[in-house]
Amino acid sequence: MGELRLEELSASTIVAANTLSLKPGQEVFVAPVSFSIAEAYVNPNTAWPRVVLEDDEVVGFIMGNFDPEAPNEIFRSCIWRINVSADAQGHGVGRFAVLQLAEEARARGFDRVTVIWESGEEGPEQFFLRIGFTVIGETEYGEQIGELRL
Known part of the structure; x- marks a missing residue:
């Protein structure tokens, strides 16, 4: 594995971010990156879109x-x-992205980061639990609400 770094989403990385491949079965748990790009455009003051690069290749995307x-x-x-x-x-890669987002949250004065996920065999639940999120509730649609204390 090469060196990982986080960068702002840009014109030079947007296509690669939008075409990240997923493992079979994961697509039902993850919205397309294009949705995040639209949300970042609509919410430019609060959205935090970033790509994860390994050396110079886009290998991940995180939106806070x-x-x-x-x-x-x-x-x-x-x-x-x-x-x-x-x-x-x-x-x-995912752990790196989440920890970088957590550092940004801490620098902004927040004491936690939350995330919502849908449970399922190919879903992200085990990933979030392994990196320290705890379930603190459930949405009205049955999705899990997780919290990472900073």
């Missing part, structure tokens, strides 16, 4: 939201999206 005024507390410091290329999964 930092809005201390959000009416719903779980959306004040949260992960909106995380996608890791199928070939890069299991190599620390």
Whole structure:
């Protein structure tokens, strides 16, 4: 594995981010990166879209939201999206992205990061639990709400 780094989403990385491959069965748990790009455009003051590069190749994407005024507390410091290329999964890319987002949250004065996921065999639940998230609730649709204390 090469050196990992995080960069702002840019014109030079947007196509690679939008075409990240997933493992079979994961597509039902992850919204396309293009949705995040649209959300970042609509919410430029709070959205935090980043790509993970291994050397110079885009291998992941993470989208955070930092809005201390959000009416719903779980959306004040949260992960909106995380996608890791199928070939890069299991190599620390997702962990790196989440920890970088957590550092950004801490630097902004937040004491936690939240995330919402749908449970399922190919879903991200075990990933989030392994890196330290704990389940703190459930949405009205049955999705899990996780929290990482900083």
